[in-house]
Structure formats: structure tokens, C-alpha cells
Amino acid sequence: MISPAARDALQGWLDAQKALKGAADNTLEAYGRDVGGFLAFVTEHKGEAQGLSALARVGVADMRSWMAFTRGKDVGARSLARKLSAVKSFYRWLSEREGFDATAVLSARAPKFQRKLPRPLAPDAAQDLIETLEMQSENPWVAARDQAVVTLLYGCGLRISEALGLRADVLPMAEALRITGKGGKERIVPVIAPARAAVEQYVRLCPHDLTPDRPLFRGVRGGALSPRAVQKVTQAARTQLGLPASATPHAMRHSFATHLLNAGGDLRAIQELLGHASLSTTQAYTAVDSARLMDVYRNAHPKGR
Incomplete structure (x- = not known):
């Protein structure tokens, strides 16, 4: 008591x-x-x-x-x-x-633990996953919706809660979004053309009235789309492609950050795009990149074989 x-x-x-x-x-x-x-x-x-x-x-x-x-x-x-x-x-x-x-x-000391590294997809696997989502529903607007959500996760580095928290007042979608993330922290996220196009396709096909004060992404009955629905359709697509269980909606956010880093992106800029409060959280992606480079080295170097 x-x-x-x-x-x-x-x-x-x-x-x-x-x-x-x-x-x-x-x-x-x-x-x-x-x-x-x-x-x-x-x-x-x-x-x-x-x-x-x-x-x-x-x-x-x-x-x-x-x-x-x-x-x-x-x-x-x-x-x-x-x-x-x-x-x-x-x-x-x-x-x-x-x-x-x-x-x-x-002064109590926390036990040491191995921090889990993000598990991103390869660029071609991320693209294949997005394209395969279209095949998971016979209903064209549902297929377009699923593609639009996951394209935002990968194209903008959004958390699934952030994507599903968008209201229809963001339409027509501009080249940048104001996102409210964890702890109420706001950030501006650029929206790449493929992501805007995916959302526009969904909006054209959606049978529900997308009034500004309602959720942008809707379930079949018109209510707010649930994270579980996105997880299930992603699971079906990854099974079809033979991708590992780590290929989740959240992995698309990890992939966004890792692919930006691999392309020469600045760590501080990536921190801002992801909405991380601490740079140390973003630095996990440098460990992913280093691990990938070591795998390449071991596989390619004569003494590593």
C-alpha cells in the first residue's frame, strides 16, 4: 500500500x-x-x-x-x-x-546493456515493399492508402503515430509538413515528390469525406486508421517478398535515416528530421553504417573469406 x-x-x-x-x-x-x-x-x-x-x-x-x-x-x-x-x-x-x-x-547506476541497433532495409527492399503494398488489397483506395502511409514513413522519416496523426487540413500536401513528435516537440519535415504523389492518389480515390478536422488516413468504415492495420498489411507484403520480420513500418523510418546517412547526410540535420531530442539517439545510425561496412570488408577482403 x-x-x-x-x-x-x-x-x-x-x-x-x-x-x-x-x-x-x-x-x-x-x-x-x-x-x-x-x-x-x-x-x-x-x-x-x-x-x-x-x-x-x-x-x-x-x-x-x-x-x-x-x-x-x-x-x-x-x-x-x-x-x-x-x-x-x-x-x-x-x-x-x-x-x-x-x-x-x-547516484544509483543503471545496469549496462547492449543498445539495440536500428534494422533498416536495403534501398531496393524498401522500394519493393512499398510497391508490393498495392497488391495486398482488392480495393483500390485501400491499396493507395497503405502505399501513401508507408511512403510517408520512408520518404519523410515519420513515426507511424505521426503519419496516422495527420489531419486532412494538410491537404493539398505542401513540400513540407509541421510535425508534432514526442514530448510535443515540433519539427519541419520536407515531403518528397513521390510521397506527395502517393497521398494525392489516395485522396482522389478515398470514398470518405476528408474534412479538415478529421484524420487524413481512414479505415474502411471511415474511422481513423489504426497502426495495427498498417502493421498487418506490411507483414503481408514482407512475407510475399521474403523479407525478414524486422521489415516493419518503423523500419521504414530507420531506412530513411540510414539511407540519408549513407548518401552523405549530416548527422545533426538527420537528428532534426527525425525529431530526436538527443544526438546520441541519432548516432546509432552511424553504428549501423559501420557494421555494414565491416560486413562488406569481411566478405570482400581475401583474408576475411
Whole structure:
């Protein structure tokens, strides 16, 4: 049982995350689960509900116990690092608000883990996937819709939530889009001619009234198109082409970034196009490029064979 004071503090922190940082609802839910789980552990670990003064006394040994307990529940290193990051953020906010030293919590070290590299498609595979989407539906407007969505993911580097979040007020589609990404961060994304053409084809065929205040991409019954529908049609297309399971809608965004980098794109510019808050996130694509070059080297060099 979490004490009322701790529960109120958690809610206050979540409200601050939304108001000051524009955290999305899904992010807030995850934060609530992670920090709520930590507070529940502290209560059980100490044998009683912990008020704010007790939370201020959480020490290094308590943090180690929580991390060991969490790992014992088959939580991976990456997930534990995410939970610890949320707990630290909560304690940073709480310590400033209540005036206590949170060094014991803030100094806890996250477990090391191997950061997953993006898994992009080769340029010809990305193009084949987009073209094959047209064959997945007998309904011409649905086929055009699916092609338009995935072309935006690949041509503009959009997240699927960003593409499906577009309203019809972007029509006619201009040469650039203003996208609101994670944390409410806005960015301007150029729209290449093939992407504009794909959207125009979909708009011509779409039987639904695309009023400016409604979603641009519609499901068969006229409601907002779901991410799951895009994932399913992409899965069917990749199966037809014999592409790996990593060929997902999100992989098209990875492909956009990797292909730009391979063509000599500036890392900072790619960061802006993708809407990454940190350059270190974008730098993962340099590791992908380096890994690809090493594969080429090993396959081509006489001693690598």
C-alpha cells in the first residue's frame, strides 16, 4: 500500500511531466507504473507505508535491494534502466520540492546493456515493399492508402503515430509538413515528390469525406486508421517478398535515416528530421553504417573469406 502522501507526490510529478515537458499519455502511464512499483516495493521492504520524510531516507542499500528484486522478476537490463530513470526523475523533482538530499537515489547506476541497433532495409527492399503494398488489397483506395502511409514513413522519416496523426487540413500536401513528435516537440519535415504523389492518389480515390478536422488516413468504415492495420498489411507484403520480420513500418523510418546517412547526410540535420531530442539517439545510425561496412570488408577482403 502506497501512503496517500506518496501517491499525491507521484501524481504531482506526473502532472508536472505533462505540463512542463509535454509527456504523452502513454509515457505518463509507463512512468506511473514504474515509479508506483518502486514506491510499492519500498513500502513492503520497510514493512509500512512510507510518507515523504521516509522516502527522503531511502538509501543506497534500499536502491540495491529494489534493483535486485526487479531483476529477480525477469526484468531485463534495458527495462530496469528505464525504470531507474523514471525513479530518478521523480526523486529529482521531489527532492527539489521537499528540500532533501537525493544523492543515494540519483547516484544509483543503471545496469549496462547492449543498445539495440536500428534494422533498416536495403534501398531496393524498401522500394519493393512499398510497391508490393498495392497488391495486398482488392480495393483500390485501400491499396493507395497503405502505399501513401508507408511512403510517408520512408520518404519523410515519420513515426507511424505521426503519419496516422495527420489531419486532412494538410491537404493539398505542401513540400513540407509541421510535425508534432514526442514530448510535443515540433519539427519541419520536407515531403518528397513521390510521397506527395502517393497521398494525392489516395485522396482522389478515398470514398470518405476528408474534412479538415478529421484524420487524413481512414479505415474502411471511415474511422481513423489504426497502426495495427498498417502493421498487418506490411507483414503481408514482407512475407510475399521474403523479407525478414524486422521489415516493419518503423523500419521504414530507420531506412530513411540510414539511407540519408549513407548518401552523405549530416548527422545533426538527420537528428532534426527525425525529431530526436538527443544526438546520441541519432548516432546509432552511424553504428549501423559501420557494421555494414565491416560486413562488406569481411566478405570482400581475401583474408576475411
